[in-house]
Amino acid sequence: MAETVKYVIVGGGLEGLAIAWSLARRGETDVVVLERNTLCSGMTGKSSGVVRCHYGTPSLAAMSWYGVEVFGNATDLFGDDLAFRQCGYVVGVGADNVAALEANVAMMQGLGIRVDLVGSDVMSELWPGLHLDDFAAFAYEPLGGRGEAYMTGMAFAAAARGMGVRIRQSTAVDCLLQNDAGTVYGVRLADGGDIHAEQVVLAAGPWTPALAATAGVRVDVKAQRAQLVLVDQGVPTPEVPVLSDLSGLQYICREPNGELLVGNSDHQAPQYIDPDDFVNRADPDTIEKTVVKLGTRLPDMPDPRITSSYVGAYDVTPDYNPIIGPAPADGLFLATGFSGHGFKISPAVGELVADLLTTGTTRLPHVDPHDFRYSRFVENDPLRSLHPYAGAGEMR
Numbered sequence: 001m002a003e004t005v006k007y008v009i010v011g012g013g014l015e016g017l018a019i020a021w022s023l024a025r026r027g028e029t030d031v032v033v034l035e036r037n038t039l040c041s042g043m044t045g046k047s048s049g050v051v052r053c054h055y056g057t058p059s060l061a062a063m064s065w066y067g068v069e070v071f072g073n074a075t076d077l078f079g080d081d082l083a084f085r086q087c088g089y090v091v092g093v094g095a096d097n098v099a100a101l102e103a104n105v106a107m108m109q110g111l112g113i114r115v116d117l118v119g120s121d122v123m124s125e126l127w128p129g130l131h132l133d134d135f136a137a138f139a140y141e142p143l144g145g146r147g148e149a150y151m152t153g154m155a156f157a158a159a160a161r162g163m164g165v166r167i168r169q170s171t172a173v174d175c176l177l178q179n180d181a182g183t184v185y186g187v188r189l190a191d192g193g194d195i196h197a198e199q200v201v202l203a204a205g206p207w208t209p210a211l212a213a214t215a216g217v218r219v220d221v222k223a224q225r226a227q228l229v230l231v232d233q234g235v236p237t238p239e240v241p242v243l244s245d246l247s248g249l250q251y252i253c254r255e256p257n258g259e260l261l262v263g264n265s266d267h268q269a270p271q272y273i274d275p276d277d278f279v280n281r282a283d284p285d286t287i288e289k290t291v292v293k294l295g296t297r298l299p300d301m302p303d304p305r306i307t308s309s310y311v312g313a314y315d316v317t318p319d320y321n322p323i324i325g326p327a328p329a330d331g332l333f334l335a336t337g338f339s340g341h342g343f344k345i346s347p348a349v350g351e352l353v354a355d356l357l358t359t360g361t362t363r364l365p366h367v368d369p370h371d372f373r374y375s376r377f378v379e380n381d382p383l384r385s386l387h388p389y390a391g392a393g394e395m396r
Contacts, residue, residue, distance in 0.1 A: 281311060348364055
């Protein structure tokens with residue numbers, strides 16, 4: 001006989017586990033999470049772990065601000081600090097983007113987010129040795145920084161388990177179960193077993209489209225290649241803020257061992273990959289571009305060398321913002337397409353999904369669930385930044 005539960009969550013990564021935790025906090029513990037491999041073994045482990053609220057979309061900025069609060073209180077909530085370091089976060093722009101920066105800062109301040117415009121004098125103190133001549137303005141978030149996505153996902157899992165949620169690893173889902181009326185009523189596992197549920201939540205990142213298609217639902221999410229390069233400057237980098245360099249179109253983070261993690265902020269020519277079959281190292285062209293860009297930004301590195309690289313995949317939608325809400329098939333709920341925003345907003349994603357599943361609305365301040373609806377693409381009403389940055393692509 002088929003197992004029956006109230007909620008099935010497909011995907012044991014960061015978002016699926018955040019949803020399970022948030023449901024359990026509301027007393028909804030008739031929940032099973034299904035993970036085809038081991039928890040957080042997909043793209044969660046590839047996250048760069050940046051925490052920032054700098055968005056041109058108020059709902060995303062507010063969700064990130066909620067995340068800052070949760071990460072800052074992680075020890076009380078989870079008994080572990082989740083390696084969250086409030087080293088700060090800075091966005092630097094050239095002259096052509098000053099107006100957008102000022103408008104975004106004003107919007108974020110209106111939401112209660114701690115962020116300020118600062119000058120080169122402050123930036124040179126925050127990160128000594130940076131070449132600043134091509135920057136015209138900076139926005140500084142003192143409570144931003146870095147965390148660890150894997151540790152966060154596992155903390156969500158442990159807390160959810162402690163409240164009664166069941167989590168099954170090495171349990172692949174073969175397809176969704178759907179009746180003649182089109183209602184999704186459960187999942188069929190790869191081993192042939194069935195689980196029936198009142199709601200199926202798909203939170204499987206770039207693997208979501210294939211599963212949704214088994215219920216006739218098209219999800220426009222692609223796996224976009226993200227290449228990360230690790231650099232040793234020759235001496236350990238001191239504690240510095242995360243830098244979003246929108247002049248050089250790169251971001252730079254200090255790793256716990258003092259190395260630099262360097263990522264790409266130019267998404268105007270994306271590459272797409274099969275999330276089950278890709279080379280897990282940066283290509284030579286990316287390495288070369290990283291060396292040039294980083295050498296320009298940090299010209300006085302004493303003895304720089306590449307130590308490693310790796311590749312992940314953003315699960316991107318056409319507007320680079322997530323889909324969070326009911327699918328066009330009753331009984332199916334989507335939480336996918338996080339487009340590089342997933343780690344920092346994961347606590348709010350859990351709250352938003354749990355709110356929508358249990359009450360149909362949300363208590364998160366300044367977050368409009370309508371922004372993330374599935375239908376916005378059919379309606380030709382994508383979610384865009386109110387104040388986009390020229391040249392910086394869509395990830396803001």
